Amino acid sequence: MQRLHLHLLSDSTGETLEMIAKAALAQFDNAEISRHFWPMVRSRQHLDRIVPDLAASPGLVLYTLVNDDTRARLEEKCRQLGLPTVDALDAVTTALESQLGQEAHGRPGRQHLMDDAYFERVDAIQYTIAHDDGIAHEDWEQADILLAGVSRSSKTPTSIYLANRGYKVANIPLVVESPPPQALYGLRHPMVVGLTTAPERLVQVRRNRLLSLNEGTATDYVDGERVREELKFARRMFADNGWPVIDVTRRSIEETAAAVIRLLEARRKRGGLHKPSEKPI
Known part of the structure; x- marks a missing residue:
């Protein structure tokens, strides 16, 4: 059985990221997945506290971080650790920007109602x-x-x-x-x-x-x-x-x-x- 540490980093509650990961994992059998969930990551300082855990349990890093500085920091740290990263919404957001002729707002958790x-x-x-x-x-x-x-x-x-x-x-x-x-x-x-x-x-x-x-x-x-x-x-x-x-x-x-x-x-x-x-x- 294959084992994988899956790190999920989000600048919001992480609900969207969890659903994406769950839907994708449903396509695979005979895999033991250890999920590491990191919600509300909105600063370099918070991210830096997580990096040692990424190093201790190397695997795939999925993220939804809209802040450019935080995202760049994560990608840099993962490159140093040799960890693959995937922006779970980047391709969809880019396609929508192209079709709608406008830039995404880049606000953390904007997909959730602020109620x-x-x-x-x-x-x-x-x-x-x-x-x-x-x-x-x-x-x-x-x-x-x-x-x-x-x-x-x-x-x-x-x-x-x-x-x-x-x-x-x-x-x-x-x-x-x-x-x-x-x-x-x-x-x-x-x-x-x-x-x-x-x-x-x-x-x-x-x-x-x-x-x-x-x-x-x-x-x-x-x-x-x-x-x-x-x-x-x-x-x-x-x-x-x-x-x-x-x-x-x-x-x-x-x-x-x-x-x-x-x-x-x-x-x-x-x-x-x-x-x-x-x-x-």
């Missing part, structure tokens, strides 16, 4: 990025959803996908030797959802991750018995706290997100909680 739902999605994305991997637990009460699970159980990509739907999502890795902050057990507004997976699948995902980082695989991180203990520890925590659990073993990120949304909608019907101005993508 309340748009700004709510932007706010959700910013919140979710700032609360990835257990960061800033003091702000978890502001979240709509908190995803908990062991390392590599698809917490981050699911969080980003949900954020694009307008949900503020925090996530936390569960580590046997490091108990989560006490704040996790007293949350009232967010719905805490546990993510679990089959141990064999998790070992394979972790091995692939280590290989992509050019690291050895002879560690407890990919030891079968150790992984089973981690998953057992997480499931016990989910059960003790009455949190709903989703098995992501055979689910795509989209399917996992849809299951989370269904759980949240059911909870809101029971409790009358606030619903963000979500729009389908």
Whole structure:
């Protein structure tokens, strides 16, 4: 099976870019794609923070950046790293300019209506990025959803996908030797959802991750018995706290997100909680 790191960089929410990538990937079989999603990239400084991740996981870079300076910076850095880049909208925009006899405005995210739902999605994305991997637990009460699970159980990509739907999502890795902050057990507004997976699948995902980082695989991180203990520890925590659990073993990120949304909608019907101005993508 071929493996590819696919980096998606956008100066807006990234919805358009995700749809283009998804449509194109549907044409290929037997490929393992690791998606790296970078929304709201609107400055050289933000881009420079991403470059080390591009270098650590080399692959194909797709982007929708209308700012000439930011785009030139990305292309320059990718040339230095030997990474191919594709402007996902450039050919279409150029053709339209020719046919319409006018230049494109070059405004980030112009294809999205600047309504309340748009700004709510932007706010959700910013919140979710700032609360990835257990960061800033003091702000978890502001979240709509908190995803908990062991390392590599698809917490981050699911969080980003949900954020694009307008949900503020925090996530936390569960580590046997490091108990989560006490704040996790007293949350009232967010719905805490546990993510679990089959141990064999998790070992394979972790091995692939280590290989992509050019690291050895002879560690407890990919030891079968150790992984089973981690998953057992997480499931016990989910059960003790009455949190709903989703098995992501055979689910795509989209399917996992849809299951989370269904759980949240059911909870809101029971409790009358606030619903963000979500729009389908």
